[in-house]
Amino acid sequence: MTIAPTLERPGRATRKRRPARAVNALSRSSSLALGVSLVWFSLLVLIPLAAVAVQATTGGWDGAVKVLSNPQNWAALKLTLLEALGVTVLNVVMGTTIAWVLVRDRFRGAAILDVIIDIPFALPTIVAGLVLLSLYGPQSPIEVNVASTRAAVFLALAFVTLPFVVRTVQPVLEELDTDVEEAASSLGASRLYTFRRVILPSLVPAVVAGAGMAFARGIAEYGSLVLLSGNLPFRTEVISVRIISYIESGNPAAASVLAALLLLIALLVITALDLVQRRVTKRW
Amino acid sequence: MSIEITGVNKSFGDFVALDNVNLSLPTGQLTALLGPSGGGKSTLPRIIAGLDNADTGSVSIEGVEATHLPPQKRNVGFVFQHYAVFKHMSVAKNVAFGLEIRKKPKAEVKARVAELLELVHLSQFADRLPSQLSGGQRQRLALARALAVEPSVLLLDEPFGALDAKVRKELRDWLRRLHDEVHVTTVFVTHDQEEALEVADEIVVINQGRVEQVGTPDELYDAPASDFVMSFLGEATTLGGQLIRPHDIELSVTPLVVGGVEGVVSRVLRVGFEVRVTVLTDAGEEVVVVVTRTAARHLGVQEGRHVWLSPAAGAVTLPSAGLPAGTALHAV
Numbered sequence: 001m002t003i004a005p006t007l008e009r010p011g012r013a014t015r016k017r018r019p020a021r022a023v024n025a026l027s028r029s030s031s032l033a034l035g036v037s038l039v040w041f042s043l044l045v046l047i048p049l050a051a052v053a054v055q056a057t058t059g060g061w062d063g064a065v066k067v068l069s070n071p072q073n074w075a076a077l078k079l080t081l082l083e084a085l086g087v088t089v090l091n092v093v094m095g096t097t098i099a100w101v102l103v104r105d106r107f108r109g110a111a112i113l114d115v116i117i118d119i120p121f122a123l124p125t126i127v128a129g130l131v132l133l134s135l136y137g138p139q140s141p142i143e144v145n146v147a148s149t150r151a152a153v154f155l156a157l158a159f160v161t162l163p164f165v166v167r168t169v170q171p172v173l174e175e176l177d178t179d180v181e182e183a184a185s186s187l188g189a190s191r192l193y194t195f196r197r198v199i200l201p202s203l204v205p206a207v208v209a210g211a212g213m214a215f216a217r218g219i220a221e222y223g224s225l226v227l228l229s230g231n232l233p234f235r236t237e238v239i240s241v242r243i244i245s246y247i248e249s250g251n252p253a254a255a256s257v258l259a260a261l262l263l264l265i266a267l268l269v270i271t272a273l274d275l276v277q278r279r280v281t282k283r284w
Numbered sequence: 285m286s287i288e289i290t291g292v293n294k295s296f297g298d299f300v301a302l303d304n305v306n307l308s309l310p311t312g313q314l315t316a317l318l319g320p321s322g323g324g325k326s327t328l329p330r331i332i333a334g335l336d337n338a339d340t341g342s343v344s345i346e347g348v349e350a351t352h353l354p355p356q357k358r359n360v361g362f363v364f365q366h367y368a369v370f371k372h373m374s375v376a377k378n379v380a381f382g383l384e385i386r387k388k389p390k391a392e393v394k395a396r397v398a399e400l401l402e403l404v405h406l407s408q409f410a411d412r413l414p415s416q417l418s419g420g421q422r423q424r425l426a427l428a429r430a431l432a433v434e435p436s437v438l439l440l441d442e443p444f445g446a447l448d449a450k451v452r453k454e455l456r457d458w459l460r461r462l463h464d465e466v467h468v469t470t471v472f473v474t475h476d477q478e479e480a481l482e483v484a485d486e487i488v489v490i491n492q493g494r495v496e497q498v499g500t501p502d503e504l505y506d507a508p509a510s511d512f513v514m515s516f517l518g519e520a521t522t523l524g525g526q527l528i529r530p531h532d533i534e535l536s537v538t539p540l541v542v543g544g545v546e547g548v549v550s551r552v553l554r555v556g557f558e559v560r561v562t563v564l565t566d567a568g569e570e571v572v573v574v575v576t577r578t579a580a581r582h583l584g585v586q587e588g589r590h591v592w593l594s595p596a597a598g599a600v601t602l603p604s605a606g607l608p609a610g611t612a613l614h615a616v
Contacts, residue, residue, distance in 0.1 A: 179368040182335050183426075185355045186362040187382035187433060197381075201372045 049263065056260040059253030067257040072233050073242055077258075079153065080239040081265070084218030087157040091214045092207055095165025102166070103173040121163040125223030132156055133227045148230030153238060156225035157218045164217065165210030172206040208277040216266050285347075286311040286469040287332060287437060292341030294327050294493075301327040303493035305341070309471065309486075314463045316484035317473045320516070324493040325473050329439040332471070333360045346436045358437075361430030361468075365442040367422040369414040375425055376401065376410040382433035400428040403462070420451040424458075431466065440472035444479065456483055477517045481505065489513050506600060514602050521572040522604045523593060530574040532599035535561065536592050537583050544592035547571065552580070552587055561585055563593060 026034065056064065067073060102114055120128060132155060134140075137147045146152045176199065184194040222240040229236040239258060246255035287309040294302040301324035309315050319325040330336040332343055334355035342351040350358050370378050376397050383393045401407045404424040406417075414422055423443060430438060443459075444452040460483045463470055474480050480487050481501045489496040489504065489512075497509040508514035511527050520527045524545055539546070547565035554560075559580040561573045571593060575585070585591070595601060 177366065177368060179364045179366065180370065182333075182355070183362060183364060183368040183429075184370075184381070186333050186335065186358070186360055187429070188356045188385045189381070190356065193385065198370055 052256050052259050052263065055253060055256035059251075059257065063253055064257045067246075067254045068261070072237070073239070073258065075234045076237045076239045076242045077261070079150065079237070080219050083150070083153050083157055083238070084215050086154060087161055087218050088211050088215040090158060091161055091165045092211050095162070095210055095214075096169050096203065096207060099166045099169035099173055103170060117163050117166050120159050120161075125160060125221070126227075128159055128224040129156065129227040132159060132224065137228060147228055148232060148236060150229075150236055152228040152230070153225050153236055156228055157221055160221055160224050161214035161217050164214040165207060168206045168210035168213070169203055172203055176202055205277050208273050212270055212273045215269055219262060219265065285309065286313075286345065287471070288344040289328070289332070290342050290344075292328075292331060292338045292343065294324075294331060294336065294339050300324070300493045302331070302338070305490075305493075305495055307488060307495065307498070309469065311346075311469050312467045314460070314470045314483065314485045315472070316480035316487045317471060317490055318477060318480040318487050318516070319475065319490035319496075321475045323475075323491050325475075325490040326441050328490070329362070329441055329471055329473055332358075332437065333362045333439055334358050335362070359433065359435050361433065361435035361438040363423070363426050363430050363438070363440040363443050365445045367414070367419075367426045367446075369422055369426055369429070371414050374411050374413060375406055375417070378414065378425055379428045379432050381429060386433065396432060400432050403431070403465075404428040418451075419447050420455055423447065423455065427462075431468070435468065438468045438470045440470070442473050442475070444474075444476075452479075459483060481517065487517075489516065491516070508600070508602065511602050511604055514600070519572070519574070522569060523571050523595065523601075524567075524569070525604060526595070526601040527604040528595055528599055528601045530560070530572045532596045532601075533571065533573045534594050534596045535563075535573050535575055535579075535583065535585070536594075537585075537589065539592045541592070541594040544594040545569075545571075546590065546592055549585060549587050549589045549591055552585060554580075559585070561591075563591055565593070 059067070098117070102110060102117075123131075132152075133147070135142070136144050136152070136155060138145055146155060180198060181194050184198050185191075189197070220240060221238070222244070225238065226241065229238070231237045231241050239262060243255045243258050243262075246252070246258070285308040287307070289305055289307040292302050292305045294300075303324075305328065307328075317325045317328055327336060331338050332345070332350075334350070334353055334357075338351065342349065344350055345358060345360065370381065373381070379397045379400050380393050383396060388396070397410075398407070401410055404427055406421060406424055406428065409417060409421065414425065417425065423446075427440075427443075440459075444455050447455065456479055459472075472483075481504075484501060486498065487501055487504050488498050491512050497504060497513045499507075504513060504517050508517065511520075514520050514527050519530050521530045521533075522528070523533055534541075536544070545565050545567070547563040547569075549561055550564045550570070551562035552559060553562075554577065557577055558574050559577055561575060561580070563571045563573060565571060573593065575583075
């Protein structure tokens with residue numbers, strides 16, 4: 001296509017190459033829609049985020065440095081990031097597998113499993129915490145007690161982040177035609193080669209998107225792990241628990257410093273994943 | 285014989301897709317598998333390619349017993365109705381796929397890809413993604429990808445089914461020319477009788493899982509073995525209990541011939557250069573007659589007019605015993 005894309009002919013293929021001068025030439029109705037979206041987005045997201053950043057500075061530079069150099073905070077941050085990362089890796093594997101089973105395998109109870117997947121997402125997190133505590137706590141009916149250990153944090157995170165990868169990969173798998181795999185096999189590709197070269201590249205964007213959400217949820221989780229993990233400083237305490245403690249002890253500025261830090265990390269991770277996704281999809 | 289199919293049966297639940305099919309297709313031939321949609325004909329190339337397994341019977345390709353070979357080992361090129369191109373790979377990468385699996389040297393792959401893209405007229409699109417191609421271009425890409433590995437057999441399952449009428453016609457002519465150039469044994473499935481008549485060396489008519497007739501396009505058209513073949517390949521209508529082609533009926537406004545069937549014109553439909561005249565005979569039969577526009581004007585055919593119908597000299601007719609009323613028109 002050599003036709004210069006114009007606003008009269010918006011289309012998927014032309015969208016990326018729309019010349020810069022056309023950006024401001026919005027029609028009245030789309031200007032209005034853009035305005036409403038921006039106001040809504042600002043009220044809900046941008047302004048509160050800015051407020052957190054502003055509040056983080058109320059304690060002054062020294063205050064921020066003090067919060068950031070506190071070893072207990074560092075331990076909590078390290079634990080949070082490692083656990084979230086571990087859970088994300090677990091989800092990439094398990095979530096993709098579960099999505100595969102749900103889409104490709106015909107078995108009894110598939111429809112029920114499909115519904116159950118969403119429960120960790122729909123359940124109020126404190127209820128999830130209670131469920132985990134009663135099953136894996138000191139009174140465990142199956143005699144598995146992980147209370148006050150790092151495994152408890154991992155378990156809680158794995159529980160609440162389970163649906164993300166499943167739900168992003170599932171629709172992509174459903175859209176994937178089996179004749180593409182058949183074409184590969186008649187060209188001589190083994191099952192494994194077909195998975196690696198044909199199926200996986202189509203799934204990568206969805207897996208990455210799901211992983212990003214799982215990680216973001218993981219570093220922010222509070223309700224589901226607070227009961228089971230015991231919140232032991234330097235051992236099982238996560239960063240969100242630190243934020244709550246600061247607020248409870250009347251130090252919102254310190255809480256905001258940690259909140260801003262979390263925000264920054266989330267932004268970095270999302271950007272990094274986006275870059276990875278672009279590179280990976282381009283390479284194949 | 286390049287493909288030898290012996291006693292193949294295949295059912296999906298209650299649906300019998302193939303019912304004791306025996307076929308031998310000679311090397312280098314372009315064969316059409318023709319039949320109505322849902323008649324099981326697509327199952328046959330899938331079984332030849334190993335994408336489905338026959339319940340009973342055997343398949344051999346180029347003299348090699350292939351019944352239990354996996355698709356990877358059959359060296360068969362397969363082209364799907366909906367292209368099945370690898371969406372995340374460039375056009376050139378798609379074509380190179382089979383060659384890279386065979387671990388060919390890079391330079392050889394590159395040369396072969398260039399050669400094939402030239403063949404399917406996609407050279408200038410080598411670095412594009414399939415999403416930037418039209419449907420017809422994607423199907424040519426799929427064809428190049430299948431041909432790249434020099435398959436002993438090329439199978440095409442309704443290859444033009446998803447394309448619009450004009451592109452379909454172009455690709456059909458192009459496939460014929462390509463086959464004359466490449467000479468690979470080719471089997472293509474279609475429900476479009478015109479497509480089969482135009483392109484194929486030989487047509488296999490399949491209905492309800494059974495082979496109805498095998499023959500050249502002319503043989504099938506001139507000497508149909510069954511009323512099904514007659515009504516599926518080209519149009520057919522009934523006159524005096526006999527199946528006959530609508531253009532093989534002579535229509536006159538006076539009782540010229542002894543034994544001519546008398547009737548009244550009930551409908552006149554002009555389609556381009558031809559006029560389709562529906563006549564209700566005194567015996568209660570609805571006969572469709574096709575005449576040229578000139579002839580219709582000359583005779584003054586109009587609704588309500590009394591006419592006499594008789595088979596033209598040399599017309600092919602078949603007893604229409606098993607054919608339910610109305611079937612004659614479905615092949616239009």
